[in-house]
Amino acid sequence: MTAPSSDKSSSGFVDYAAIRTPSARYNRGLHLMALLTAAATFPLVFMGGLVTSHEAGLAVPDWPNSFGYNMITFPPSQWIGGIFYEHVHRLLGTLVGVLAIVLLVHALIVERRAWVKWLSGAFLIAVSVQGVLGGLRVIWVHLDLAIVHGCLGQAVFCLIALIATVTSRRWIEPPAAPSSAAGAPAGRVLRLAAIAVALIYVQLIVGAVMRHYRAGLAIPDFPLSYGRLLPPTSAAELERINQWRIQQPEQVDLNTDARGVVGAVNRYRDGQRQFTLDPVSMWQVWLHFAHRVGAIVVSVGVITLVVHILRRHRDEPWLTRLAWLSAALLIAQLALGVLTVLWRKPPDIASAHVAVGALLLAAAFVIAARAVRLGGQQGSSAALAPRRPAGSAEALPRPQAVAGRAC
Numbered sequence: 001m002t003a004p005s006s007d008k009s010s011s012g013f014v015d016y017a018a019i020r021t022p023s024a025r026y027n028r029g030l031h032l033m034a035l036l037t038a039a040a041t042f043p044l045v046f047m048g049g050l051v052t053s054h055e056a057g058l059a060v061p062d063w064p065n066s067f068g069y070n071m072i073t074f075p076p077s078q079w080i081g082g083i084f085y086e087h088v089h090r091l092l093g094t095l096v097g098v099l100a101i102v103l104l105v106h107a108l109i110v111e112r113r114a115w116v117k118w119l120s121g122a123f124l125i126a127v128s129v130q131g132v133l134g135g136l137r138v139i140w141v142h143l144d145l146a147i148v149h150g151c152l153g154q155a156v157f158c159l160i161a162l163i164a165t166v167t168s169r170r171w172i173e174p175p176a177a178p179s180s181a182a183g184a185p186a187g188r189v190l191r192l193a194a195i196a197v198a199l200i201y202v203q204l205i206v207g208a209v210m211r212h213y214r215a216g217l218a219i220p221d222f223p224l225s226y227g228r229l230l231p232p233t234s235a236a237e238l239e240r241i242n243q244w245r246i247q248q249p250e251q252v253d254l255n256t257d258a259r260g261v262v263g264a265v266n267r268y269r270d271g272q273r274q275f276t277l278d279p280v281s282m283w284q285v286w287l288h289f290a291h292r293v294g295a296i297v298v299s300v301g302v303i304t305l306v307v308h309i310l311r312r313h314r315d316e317p318w319l320t321r322l323a324w325l326s327a328a329l330l331i332a333q334l335a336l337g338v339l340t341v342l343w344r345k346p347p348d349i350a351s352a353h354v355a356v357g358a359l360l361l362a363a364a365f366v367i368a369a370r371a372v373r374l375g376g377q378q379g380s381s382a383a384l385a386p387r388r389p390a391g392s393a394e395a396l397p398r399p400q401a402v403a404g405r406a407c
Helices: 028-053 081-111 114-140 143-166 187-212 236-247 280-314 316-344 347-384 397-406
Strands: 250-252 265-270 272-275
Touching: 028 081, 028 143, 028 187, 081 347, 114 143, 114 272, 114 347, 143 187, 143 265, 143 347, 187 347, 187 397, 236 280, 280 347
Parallel strands: none
Antiparallel strands: 250 272, 265 272
């Protein structure tokens, strides 16, 4: 009698899409559709950052229409100022929704794995909820909905990245002898990647709260906080820095729109537009400081993950490529964060900071998914390896050699 099969490998991983089984067959069209949807979702995240940076979330005051027009037929001649960013954001959201429908239909037709079909359905639901949240934020003029809308967008991007991963040929038809099968177990990669994902996502939530509650320049210097290691802790210190913020005008070129930069009072002097930094509350200052501390924590988590992969799984390109990408994204993200402060929060830099953060989150998420797949392969390889009785490994060859000489 044969033992019943188990859904779990000997390494403890659930072996999704088992090696070359009839239940998993690579479909190039479905994978390309998932990649196309992911490629359309990323600019949607970036455009959402531009909407926030330009304070254009309410530039189009009605929904689902745009100034009474159908969203699709809204005249391009009226796409001016903040209306451009908000309306393009809506159109991109509509495009992603259509692609999500096509992806689900395609998966229902050609995909054999039920859980991948459920993932595609979950993506369509998430995109729909995301669109409704964006619309309710306009109708109800509710700032907290804007924060939830932004944070859910990051999770939606991770979901489509996962679908693109699990529909790839490498996931469904892995090498017959995976390079990691005899190397370090992938379980530690999964744990480190999961920690990195959690840290990055919490950091993105703090960043979203900071942006929407206008705390992006609550500490306008770097790397210190008003010339000190810690920001103000007393009402007297807060009063002092607010006086400084009001009395220190900063100049920008007349062609620069300072309204979307700091939302401060503008005035003209000597042919230049001047603006002063708004007064801030203790909550805003420490929220900004928490985001800086979070950047350090995230850096430690991502660097630990990258170093572990490059040291213990250097022969597995499926992991090392994403590790190098994560390292590059981390450097870019830190640089964009510093420039956002030093350059007084220009909309394009601040929005790029949001977009690169989404890429870093998705990269860590995909590393975790690939670690699960590699763990399943390692378990399958271990289960298929021949086993000898205990104590017989060295005893078997010697009797054969003796018998040969006797003959």
